[in-house]
Amino acid sequence: MFNRLYIHIPFCQSKCAYCAFYSEVDASEELIDAFFCRLEEEFRVNSANCAELDSIFIGGGTPNSLSAANLAKLFNLISANFAISNNAEISIECNPESINSEKAVIIANFANRVSIGVQSFNCEFRKILSRKGTVQSIFDGIEMIKKAGVVNVGCDLIYAIPSQSVDDWCKELSQAVKLGVKHISAYSLTYEEGTRLYRQYSEQQNSEQLAELEAKMWQKSPKILKKYGLKRYEVSNYALPGFECRHNLEIWYGDTYLGCGPAAASFDGSKRYTNPNDIKSWLNSTPPELDIISPEQRAAEILIMGLRTSQGWNSAKFAERTGYSIDHWQKKLDQFANDDLLLYSKTDLKLTEQGLLLWDTIAESIL
Numbered sequence: 435m436f437n438r439l440y441i442h443i444p445f446c447q448s449k450c451a452y453c454a455f456y457s458e459v460d461a462s463e464e465l466i467d468a469f470f471c472r473l474e475e476e477f478r479v480n481s482a483n484c485a486e487l488d489s490i491f492i493g494g495g496t497p498n499s500l501s502a503a504n505l506a507k508l509f510n511l512i513s514a515n516f517a518i519s520n521n522a523e524i525s526i527e528c529n530p531e532s533i534n535s536e537k538a539v540i541i542a543n544f545a546n547r548v549s550i551g552v553q554s555f556n557c558e559f560r561k562i563l564s565r566k567g568t569v570q571s572i573f574d575g576i577e578m579i580k581k582a583g584v585v586n587v588g589c590d591l592i593y594a595i596p597s598q599s600v601d602d603w604c605k606e607l608s609q610a611v612k613l614g615v616k617h618i619s620a621y622s623l624t625y626e627e628g629t630r631l632y633r634q635y636s637e638q639q640n641s642e643q644l645a646e647l648e649a650k651m652w653q654k655s656p657k658i659l660k661k662y663g664l665k666r667y668e669v670s671n672y673a674l675p676g677f678e679c680r681h682n683l684e685i686w687y688g689d690t691y692l693g694c695g696p697a698a699a700s701f702d703g704s705k706r707y708t709n710p711n712d713i714k715s716w717l718n719s720t721p722p723e724l725d726i727i728s729p730e731q732r733a734a735e736i737l738i739m740g741l742r743t744s745q746g747w748n749s750a751k752f753a754e755r756t757g758y759s760i761d762h763w764q765k766k767l768d769q770f771a772n773d774d775l776l777l778y779s780k781t782d783l784k785l786t787e788q789g790l791l792l793w794d795t796i797a798e799s800i801l
């Protein structure tokens with residue numbers, strides 16, 4: 435039985451230059467209506483496989499690009515179809531420029547965690563990313579959400595934007611914490627094939643210099659945020675104590691989840707289902723793509739995802755969640771420990787700072 439629900443809202447006001455996520459721009463009312471009909475059906479069919487929900491994550495796309503009436507409709511549909519635990523964590527991603535006071539109140543009546551897509555407070559960098567909205571709209575959006583009663587407000591930031599210096603990045607972090615956010619997700623800019631940014635900038639980038647700059651910014655981040663009480667709890671995530679994202683943490687530690695909406699993925703413990711990343715196919719009930727994962731592969735994936743966290747794994751917890759002993763990977767883990775990438779004892783293992791920085795390489799080697 436699932437107790438974690440992810441919902442993908444596939445609509446955006448415009449396409450950002452770097453974005454490879456699936457979303458529809460300028461969706462018609464008919465398309466949005468059709469989306470809700472199909473979503474309701476997906477909720478109805480799947481809710482029988484759900485226990486009381488402990489966390490809900492509404493992402494996209496831009497969930498709050500929906501009108502106030504449609505946001506209320508979405509929340510009513512969720513409440514009508516699923517039992518939700520009293521202390522469930524309910525997260526929603528919002529873009530600042532699409533927040534208004536009416537939507538803020540509707541959001542605050544349902545969600546208790548709002549993640550604001552800031553990406554940058556600098557006009558020049560916002561232009562490079564082609565983010566909609568002004569810097570003032572970020573301040574106003576955060577203010578409206580807080581005023582409506584949401585305490586747990588966080589933001590997403592992007593670093594290593596072309597021409598951004600380490601000092602520029604430190605200013606972004608300081609600006610975010612000064613606004614009182616409790617959580618920051620910070621990802622380096624990626625040049626995804628097919629995006630505008632890829633066409634414009636990928637050839638100008640020297641990959642070695644870029645990797646060096648990314649590493650410097652990543653290493654600097656916890657030092658800046660520590661002054662304000664936020665700690666790195668995962669490779670790319672920082673929070674005040676008690677404000678870590680429960681939904682994501684449990685999934686990194688191998689929990690199952692149900693995903694609804696186009697492009698959403700579900701994981702039932704042995705199979706991953708991915709809905710078509712095209713709204714027309716999803717509306718036509720094209721079945722999800724199925725990926726059957728062997729128990730060993732699943733355990734390796736869970737091992738590596740748990741190692742994204744600063745806390746890492748307790749061996750007994752890992753064995754309980756996967757049925758495998760950590761020692762199954764002992765040879766590789768010894769090698770990482772010898773290279774000072776991993777701290778490894780009989781009961782616990784976690785990556786060192788250098789190990790977290792090289793997580794991709796470690797993951798590749800274990801998988």
Ligand code: SF4
Pocket residue numbers: 445446447448449450453454455457494495496529551
């Ligand atoms: S708002 Fe988010 S999902 Fe939409 S295009 Fe921009 S980055 Fe992509």
